[in-house]
Amino acid sequence: MTGLFDSLANPTRFRTVSAVIRPFCFWAAAIFFIFGLYLALLASPPDYQQGDAVRIMYVHVPAAWLGLSSYLGLGLCALFYVVWRHPLANIAARAIAPIGAGFTALTLITGSLWGYPIWGTWWVWDARLTSMLVLLFFFIGYIALETGFERPERGARMASILALVGVLNLPIVKFSVDWWNTLHQPASILRSGGMAIDVSMLWPLFTMFAGFQLFFIWVVLHRMHWMLSERRRVAGKARAKAM
Amino acid sequence: MPVKSELMNTKAQSGSTEDSHPPHFRLDGRGIALLRGQKQICAGLDFSVSSGEILVLRGPNGSGKSSLLRAIAGFLPLTAGQISCNNKPFDAQRLETPADSLRCLWYAQADGLAETLTSLENLSLLPKTAPKTNIEAQLSLHDPFSIAGFLHQPVRSLSTGQRQRVALTRQCFASSALYLWLLDEPNSGLDSAGHKAFEAMLATHQDAGGLSVLASHHLLDSRLTPRYLDLSDEM
Amino acid sequence: MMIGNFTLCLQREALLGRGVIGDHLGQVAFFVMIAALFPLAVGPSPDLLRQLGPSVIWISALLSALPVFDRLFAEDDRQGWLEQVSLMQGGLTGYVGARLISWYLLSVLPLLGITPVLVLLYDLPLSSLKVLLPSLAIGTACLNLLGAISASLTLGARRATLLLALLLLPLSLPVLIFGVAITQSYLAGFSFAGQAKLLGAVFLFLLAVSPVATIAALRSVLEDK
Numbered sequence: 001m002t003g004l005f006d007s008l009a010n011p012t013r014f015r016t017v018s019a020v021i022r023p024f025c026f027w028a029a030a031i032f033f034i035f036g037l038y039l040a041l042l043a044s045p046p047d048y049q050q051g052d053a054v055r056i057m058y059v060h061v062p063a064a065w066l067g068l069s070s071y072l073g074l075g076l077c078a079l080f081y082v083v084w085r086h087p088l089a090n091i092a093a094r095a096i097a098p099i100g101a102g103f104t105a106l107t108l109i110t111g112s113l114w115g116y117p118i119w120g121t122w123w124v125w126d127a128r129l130t131s132m133l134v135l136l137f138f139f140i141g142y143i144a145l146e147t148g149f150e151r152p153e154r155g156a157r158m159a160s161i162l163a164l165v166g167v168l169n170l171p172i173v174k175f176s177v178d179w180w181n182t183l184h185q186p187a188s189i190l191r192s193g194g195m196a197i198d199v200s201m202l203w204p205l206f207t208m209f210a211g212f213q214l215f216f217i218w219v220v221l222h223r224m225h226w227m228l229s230e231r232r233r234v235a236g237k238a239r240a241k242a243m
Numbered sequence: 244m245p246v247k248s249e250l251m252n253t254k255a256q257s258g259s260t261e262d263s264h265p266p267h268f269r270l271d272g273r274g275i276a277l278l279r280g281q282k283q284i285c286a287g288l289d290f291s292v293s294s295g296e297i298l299v300l301r302g303p304n305g306s307g308k309s310s311l312l313r314a315i316a317g318f319l320p321l322t323a324g325q326i327s328c329n330n331k332p333f334d335a336q337r338l339e340t341p342a343d344s345l346r347c348l349w350y351a352q353a354d355g356l357a358e359t360l361t362s363l364e365n366l367s368l369l370p371k372t373a374p375k376t377n378i379e380a381q382l383s384l385h386d387p388f389s390i391a392g393f394l395h396q397p398v399r400s401l402s403t404g405q406r407q408r409v410a411l412t413r414q415c416f417a418s419s420a421l422y423l424w425l426l427d428e429p430n431s432g433l434d435s436a437g438h439k440a441f442e443a444m445l446a447t448h449q450d451a452g453g454l455s456v457l458a459s460h461h462l463l464d465s466r467l468t469p470r471y472l473d474l475s476d477e478m
Numbered sequence: 479m480m481i482g483n484f485t486l487c488l489q490r491e492a493l494l495g496r497g498v499i500g501d502h503l504g505q506v507a508f509f510v511m512i513a514a515l516f517p518l519a520v521g522p523s524p525d526l527l528r529q530l531g532p533s534v535i536w537i538s539a540l541l542s543a544l545p546v547f548d549r550l551f552a553e554d555d556r557q558g559w560l561e562q563v564s565l566m567q568g569g570l571t572g573y574v575g576a577r578l579i580s581w582y583l584l585s586v587l588p589l590l591g592i593t594p595v596l597v598l599l600y601d602l603p604l605s606s607l608k609v610l611l612p613s614l615a616i617g618t619a620c621l622n623l624l625g626a627i628s629a630s631l632t633l634g635a636r637r638a639t640l641l642l643a644l645l646l647l648p649l650s651l652p653v654l655i656f657g658v659a660i661t662q663s664y665l666a667g668f669s670f671a672g673q674a675k676l677l678g679a680v681f682l683f684l685l686a687v688s689p690v691a692t693i694a695a696l697r698s699v700l701e702d703k
Binding site: 082134137138140141144145148149150151153154157158161162164165166168169172173175176177179180183 | 627631632634635636637638641644645647648649651652655656659676680683687691694695698699701702
Binding site for chain 2: 561
């Protein structure tokens with residue numbers, strides 16, 4: 001296993017491998033999106049309670065999942081960087097962070113758009129949305145710390161420790177928000193996870209899910225590729241100056 | 244002639260039969276490479292220092308003298324290579340130090356003195372030193388850097404030179420065969436009296452069997468038989 | 479139990495404590511000022527204030543702790559004490575332990591001392607102190623543990639104080655939620671045992687995680703100098 005990571009640690013090998021994976025991800029994502037959107041917008045039934053507004057769920061739920069899983073992915077990269085100083089781990093983490101934050105923000109926006117036609121308010125403090133808001137703060141904190149030092153390596157190391165602390169604390173924070181929510185608002189509101197999802201809704205959901213996931217991988221690999229190129233360009237300039 | 248001082252010699256610290264069998268250490272560095280940020284400071288560096296020896300690191304500013312000292316002290320991780328003591332891996336930062344293993348003492352411009360405390364209070368904050376009154380007594384007998392005059396002033400009110408002398412006096416209390424002194428520019432800014440006192444202190448530590456590695460722009464008295472390592476050649 | 483340099487560091491904290499008591503008294507003043515802002519903003523209606531009371535006290539405790547946390551390790555880092563202590567028997571562990579204990583004592587005792595005044599300001603029954611004071615004591619301990627992580631991570635950063643607050647606040651939500659719930663349950667006449675256990679669990683969790691993260695961050699600081 002470590003052998004695999006060691007071989008991927010080599011930036012050049014990473015670039016060749018990712019150069020193969022990236023187009024595949026892009027086209028697969030595109031296919032899944034087109035198909036998924038068709039299923040979501042046209043082929044799936046409206047909810048008997050919420051009507052067509054429920055279609056936002058097909059964006060909201062995958063985005064929520066991606067926001068959360070990307071933070072966990074961030075934590076994994078942080079672990080690799082803190083323990084093994086794996087050079088690509090930091091690049092991966094820096095690539096993931098803003099994308100994860102973006103998906104989390106998307107979750108909040110779609111949650112808000114979903115809630116308005118049903119509840120008449122742009123924001124409800126239900127457990128899921130509040131947890132996602134806190135997750136967004138975790139992401140913002142990570143990005144702020146990573147970029148907050150004069151020396152980028154210092155930022156990388158500190159942000160990695162923060163990510164590990166964050167991953168450990170996240171279940172506790174999620175639990176406390178859920179607990180708080182049951183204390184103050186017994187009527188659950190956007191019970192998208194809890195509501196009985198009909199099989200006809202599952203297919204569009206999974207398709208959109210796959211589309212989002214592949215898109216995420218594509219974007220992250222693309223960003224990593226760009227960061228590695230930037231680093232080579234800057235290093236080349238420094239060498240040229242020294243000569 | 245460098246003055247020896249038995250009073251400062253903390254032989255009692257080791258507790259064991261140091262007088263008959265002083266521990267002998269040999270610190271070796273092989274193939275050391277160091278990275279500061281993105282810059283490679285050194286590569287393939289070798290060094291060695293044994294009990295009773297003084298190793299002086301020389302080189303222009305930025306050649307990696309401080310970095311090497313910090314690497315030996317365990318602050319800066321090695322990118323490549325190994326540092327070993329008596330052929331066992333050496334880790335200055337390990338939490339538990341068995342009674343007869345090598346300890347490090349660090350000196351740099353950020354000397355670790357608490358600015359709001361007096362010189363005396365700072366000196367009393369050394370591991371295993373005697374309580375305050377004994378330090379005063381010891382200093383009244385032997386005060387190599389003449390700090391008695393400002394012993395009770397807060398450190399922040401001292402001039403740079405005075406502060407440096409207080410920090411160097413602290414070194415005297417850890418002069419034994421168990422200590423590796425890592426000194427980063429200890430004698431820059433000292434006057435000639437201070438210089439002599441510093442070399443005397445170094446001699447005492449050497450005679451007690453201690454090890455010293457220091458980074459300096461100054462040449463040391465040849466009676467100390469220091470060995471020199473030029474870092475500018477290593478790149 | 480790391481004996482090593484722990485006693486030495488405690489000794490040092492005792493010597494240094496005289497100088498920093500001003501910071502912590504300022505923290506207490508800030509605590510009272512924040513708590514005084516709420517009635518000025520929401521109006522002096524006693525019913526509303528009684529409802530807000532526990533929450534305001536906890537939020538004030540949290541916010542007032544923020545501006546001074548960056549002083550936790552900054553001086554010792556600047557003066558070179560981190561290098562010295564990391565080379566001693568016991569290393570950074572003894573140092574962090576002593577630092578947190580002294581910081582806790584200096585911050586929690588004045589805070590607990592002034593809390594009865596706030597209880598009166600918000601017209602809460604004085605009997606609530608028997609729940610409020612212990613929960614604040616544990617809550618402050620939790621916040622200090624989180625503050626140690628945040629302070630060590632942001633040492634030497636640009637805008638360190640702001641960054642520290644940004645990191646600390648999301649992490650402190652469980653402490654806030656459970657801590658307030660204890661007093662609120664008590665005032666409503668319900669059992670607060672469950673909430674107290676939850677707060678205790680958070681404390682134990684942080685007690686395990688915080689020193690490890692703090693020491694890792696401090697070692698990282700040493701790497702860069």
